[in-house]
Amino acid sequence: MTDLVLSAEVQAAHASKTPIVALESTIITHGMPYPQNVEVARQVEDDIRAEGAAPATIAVLEGRLHIGLEPDQLTALGQAHGVAKLSRADLAVCIATGGTGSTTVAATMIAAHRAGIEIFATGGIGGVHQGAETTFDVSADLQELAQTPVTVIAAGAKAILDIPKTLEVLETLGVPVISVGQDNFPAFWSARSPHRAPLRLDDPAAIARAHRERRALGIPGGQLVANPIPADAEIAAETLAPIIATAQADAAKHRISGKAVTPYLLQRIFELTQGRSLTANIALVRNNARLAARIARALGSSSD
Template identity: 55%
Template sequence: MNEYLVLSKEVKEALAEGVPVVALESTIIAHGMPHPQNVETALAVEKVVRENEAVPATIAVIGGKIKVGLTCEEIEYLGEKGPEVIKVSRRDLPYVVAKGLDGATTVAATMFIAAMSGIKVFATGGIGGVHRGGEKSFDISADLQELARTNVAVVSAGVKSILDIGLTLEYLETYGVPVIGFGTDEFPAFYTRKSGYKVHITADTPAELARIIKVKWDLGLKGGVVVANPIPEEYSLDYEEITRAIDSAVLEAAEKGVRGKEVTPYLLAKVKDITGGKSLEANIQLVLNNARLAAKLAQELSKL
């Protein structure tokens, strides 16, 4: 095993025995939600994965060690430190590990570590994408390039609607990343099931999803898959309301000069304030929903 990589006993045994494993990111703990909801949600997500007969593997860097399968104490530690923990994408891993620092992994970093560990399925909230105005600023999440190169299926509620959804889908198409709508032909926009953009591949069962993904990799088509799993209907926010909230937050961020990897946490916090906390509850519910589907997908892939 890689000298920098530490797998928990449970994860190591599960992988050795062919038991389904689901990777989980840690940015949502340190940067995505306030304390204590961040810790409560992380533990609830792990519980949902277990209830659906898979092993959760929350990933982070603790003291310079890349950990796959955190303890409850380590999750609490990240949640309490919050934004003090470095937000780690692929480019940041060498620095954080070499310096012996703590890091919360983004979608890109979690995908990379999951693949290095032998984990094929990863559940998150929403993937990163092309930011609004990205055709001029080139502000494009590293998540998209990771999806183009790394063989991991990512179950998400689409992309955060603070992004340019159309450009994000075009980027994924250019790099040959399949976007599969689970039970829908409309690409979800994180807080809401609506976006106005269609997907060209759909699947109605975890078994169908697994077959599509397995064939992709069997054909030697490198790269990940986006499983677009809409937020449950009862938690979906009104499309017009969330669009207004996001537009307002984006304008304020631009006026204040918020840039780079600080943009997303800033916008999410503003949208939470504008919606009176409804966006936070939606965020929690969609993550739980994605974890449920990811566990079922990992089960089906383990049978093939």
């Protein structure tokens, strides 16, 4: 059985019953360059602490699954090269072979559940890629949401995806998609998409109660909480649409496929927006972390 390595902060949080929020690590290794990646990761952790919860950044380091990273480990991960990007399919292999890898949404959910953490903040989930009817390129994140009981706070699905098909798959899998503060489903860099969210809850305590009720009813899987990017940080959907189309055309031209698609598109969009997409990404991740901490606190209160 895989032994978990808990950071000192996570151990203290468990002992004191402080709420814990899980964080993925691909944003550190695949999202932005050093030292900005480490600076942003620490900002996100501090946002969670400021809301009265403890952060647990998750990663595999030399074959050991870490729940929470010490400051020096976070810095080392931010400078590492050749770090694997782990999802459900390859998490166990990385551990078994003594590898180092950062966790995607799916892998973070698995690790968080194993560590008894029920709330997880990320940027945006993966989903159904454009053209999936021929490529069958559908993120493992969707199936993970259907089977692992962790509530995931994200700014919707990444705008590079086929959002209608992503919502349709989530509905088929029985995943609650809960929009916060609005009826529309957010589209990552943009606060709104043309698509209505199936559910809406604006109160962290209500989201926590819904999480508890699913467990009480014996319903497998988690919840997707779609938290729109703050208005002052968003990039309007009409501005992004032609940029995304250009990036997708470039990816097709260069025959980018599989796990390489999302990093390529995000980098190309960063270039085409002259860095605005990264600024928006940082804002939405921090916003999601703050909401996740509030939900985690409400969840802890409801279980007392």
